[in-house]
Amino acid sequence: MDSSAVTVKKEELGRLKAIRQFLLRRHEHKLLIFCLVGLYSCRWRRRKIRKVQPGEWCCSKRECAFFPVLVAALCSSLVFLYLWGEGKNDYNNFDWFSYTNLGFWFLWSVLLLALAAISFSYVLLLVVLAMFLVSERQHLYLHYFHKVNQAAVLCKRIGTVFVLLLSASILAVVTVMWNVQWQTVILSMQFTAPFLHVIALICMVLLSWPVALSTFRLNKKVLQVSALAPYLALLLFLFFIPLGMYSPCIRENGTLGPKPALxxxxxxxxxxxxxxxxxxxxxxxxxxxxxxxxxxxxxxxxxxxxxxxxxxxxxxxxxxxxxxxxxxxxxxxxxxxxxxxxxxxxxxxxxxxxxxxxxxxxxxxxxxxxxxxxxxxxxxxxxxxxxxxxxxxxxxxxxxxxxxxxxxxxxxxxxxxxxxxxxxxxxxxxxxxxxxxxxxxxxxxxxxxxxxxxxxxxxxxxxxxxxxxxxxxxxxxxxxxxxxxxxxxxxxxxxxxxxxxxxxxxxxxxxxxxxSKFEKPFFLMTPQDYMIMWILADVFTGIFISLVFLLHWSREKVASCCSGNCADTLASGPYSTFSTGETFLYFRDLNAMSGLPTVA
Incomplete structure (x- = not known):
């Protein structure tokens, strides 16, 4: 065999290896998408994955109608978790109140805390899965009654509604029977507000990913504005909310009094x-x-x-x-x-x-x-x-x-x-x-x-x-x-x-x-330190959100330009004539020739 034939054979072998790696990566990626779809919608049967096209909604009207329920469950469970988490100071009083009414002692407060954490984690998982699926151009599908897994889907739908009703009911009971606990929440805001502000900005950065995707994939200006305007309004509110915050632990050096007696x-x-x-x-x-x-x-x-x-x-x-x-x-x-x-x-x-x-x-x-x-x-x-x-x-x-x-x-x-x-x-x-x-x-x-x-x-x-x-x-x-x-x-x-x-x-x-072991209060800072933290948090948030929007704008622009040519490019390629079975046999022979492990 002459040198030119060997060179062509090596080039063909290199191209085939590259295609093999590409197909394997694509298969692994599809497997990940399959798992995400299964976790979110309980649809585990193999099916053809159809992506959301530009200008198309990511979910059906029925799913759109249910999504506010999911968001409401997330918000109510978050409030429930924060209320009960900050109420740990009064757990003993709550358990004693329960004892006087029930006649036996049990740590009901800890049970409610665990219930709040589980409820919030459950709904948060569904929201995170939905964000991943949106970023992968997948249709959201949470509550369609499938023939094989009706029970599982029904449980998931009922679970979301259950979390919403549970959180709302407990918040209502607390408001009626133990409304002083809301005063504890207000006090906690004086202490945690500067750091809740930073956490809220981090959440807005994470939320910018699906918001940017949804905005650039819609082909009507009205829909884009309707998707983007609430997000930008909330972001602007968070940027300037520190102007209305108050915390006694933000004070000048030398103004802190002595440690309280115990x-x-x-x-x-x-x-x-x-x-x-x-x-x-x-x-x-x-x-x-x-x-x-x-x-x-x-x-x-x-x-x-x-x-x-x-x-x-x-x-x-x-x-x-x-x-x-x-x-x-x-x-x-x-x-x-x-x-x-x-x-x-x-x-x-x-x-x-x-x-x-x-x-x-x-x-x-x-x-x-x-x-x-x-x-x-x-x-x-x-x-x-x-x-x-x-x-x-x-x-x-x-x-x-x-x-x-x-x-x-x-x-x-x-x-x-x-x-x-x-x-x-x-x-x-x-x-x-x-x-x-x-x-x-x-x-x-x-x-x-x-x-x-x-x-x-x-x-x-x-x-x-x-x-x-x-x-x-x-x-x-x-x-x-x-x-x-x-x-x-x-x-x-x-x-x-x-x-x-x-x-x-x-x-x-x-x-x-x-x-008795405390030497100074937690989170004590000067107004100057807080001003620096506030400005830096706002600046970095703005930079990261701008980068996220710029990234998705460029990706969607490229995707819209290539969406009509990709199928033709693949169909006219040199390996388009291979069927799935032929591709597998060809890879097996190629692996045998090149010493690569055979794909099972």
Whole structure:
């Protein structure tokens, strides 16, 4: 064989190898498209893939009518997830509310969080698949009843509607029965708004891909404007929304106040059984500055610590005295109360989902805890020089000490324990003037906001407010009048950071062990730093979106120019006469000649 024939043979072999690689890549690409279509529409039967032509909609009218449902499900599930994710601070309150209504303890809050995450992930997967299919010029097809997989398609359609109805129902229930949780969401916006802005811009960059595809593939100007105008309006809104944002953690250097003092809510109730001596000692161990509790009076006049109206949740009364399990906690004598165990329930019910692990000695210590007397609590606080604040619960009608509950408590404070008066934050409003007369050293505290003149006239020196009433302006105004603010209950790091930036003097918390380690608030930045972050985010977003639109404009222009010639080019090529079977045989012979592995 002469050299020219060998050269031609090598050139032909090279061209065939290139075609083989091209066909293999195309086959793999079609396999990917087949999988995406199957995941989105549950159509797994082999079929000819027909691409969307320029100017053609990517879905049928029925699919277009259903797509807003998909988008609504995505938005509602996202709001549900954000609402419940930011509500972790109040999970214990929600579980306790569920316990009082259902009669048994369960971490319903964690179950709802998992449900919110799964619902959002499910709908987000469908939206992402739809975006990929649009970018590959595939028809969207979610709910057509196929003969083979009707059940699967029906489940997917029902799943989307189920997520929408579930999210909307839970949001409605929260709005009606627990509408204060929306105040938590508004507070979280003060803290997370700068970073939610950046995340929103990233989402707009990702969304620019299908928007650009849809815009350039439509052949009517009206349709292009209708597809592009809402996107550009939203983008413009996001570019300038920081002008209306406010966050107390965006402040000049040197203006941040001291770290808020930490008051253990029923002690360190995340690491030990609540309202027990161990819980209060753990608060002190983790550098807490104060102790908070709930005080009730037994039938024989002994003040003791108990939050619930009954003893069922936090003691073993169901095992010790099952016939008395539903009785009010204050209808027992101290001799009976002192016999109950107040620690074992902590390991059975697990009141907090994020309780840290305990050592073997701490577990043994916790399981041996009993109901704590007010006098023991005050002696510990006085010894460790810790301030105390407590809710004093008046006994019900028919109780022997219904009318002497204030005096019984004062006897323990002033006579039995003789605690330093300045350590006591007196919260109970009943007979306040009498308390001020017999204990002028107590720090008078109220649960409400009021005009400064009224508070000064009543000799109030501290406000004990729910964290949802947090306002940096009010806190600063009261501080200028020597009235400090305590916020309760603050467990989450973001909320503690916000309280710190707002200027709170102290916070009541279940998480002393965690918040005591903070050296500065999260996401603290100067206005100049935030301005730079805002401008850079907007500039880079604009650049990336422009590049995406430019890329798709050029691709669609090339595709429209070549759409009429590609089929003719392939049909007139030198290998157009091969059928599929002939191509396979030719490749097999070619592989045998060239030493390449045979395609099976």
């Amino acid at each position: 008051i253990g809510h029923r002690g360190a109730s995340m690491v030990a059984p609540e309202n027990t001596l161990m819980s209060f000692e753990k608060t002190i161990e983790h550098y807490g500055d104060g102790l908070e509790t709930d005080v009730r009076i037994s039938t024989d006049g002994v003040p003791f610590l108990m939050h619930d109206d009954t003893l069922t949740r936090t003691t073993d009364i169901q095992e010790a005295f099952p016939e008395l399990a539903n009785e009010s906690a204050v209808m027992f004598a101290w001799s009976t109360l002192s016999m109950l165990n107040a620690g074992k329930w902590f390991f059975k019910n697990r009141p907090f989902y994020n309780t840290p692990p305990m050592s073997r000695s701490d577990k043994k210590w916790a399981k041996a805890q009993t109901i704590c007397k007010l006098s023991d609590f005050l002696n510990l606080a006085n010894q460790e020089n810790k301030m105390v604040i407590f809710d004093l619960h008046r006994p019900p009608e028919g109780h022997p000490h219904r009318d002497t509950w204030i005096q019984k408590t004062l006897d323990v404070l002033l006579t039995e324990t003789k605690i330093k008066p300045h350590l006591v934050l007196w919260l109970e409003n009943t007979d306040r003037s009498y308390v001020q007369s017999v204990a002028p050293g107590f720090q008078q505290t109220v649960r409400r906001k009021a005009p400064i003149e009224v508070l000064q006239r009543e000799k109030i020196v501290k406000l004990n407010l729910n964290y949802r009433k947090m306002s940096s302006d009010d806190i600063r105004k009261y501080a200028e009048a020597n009235i400090t603010t305590n916020l309760y209950v603050v467990n989450e790091p973001w909320l503690f950071s916000l309280a710190w930036c707002a200027g709170a003097y102290s916070v009541t918390t279940d998480a002393v062990h965690m918040l």
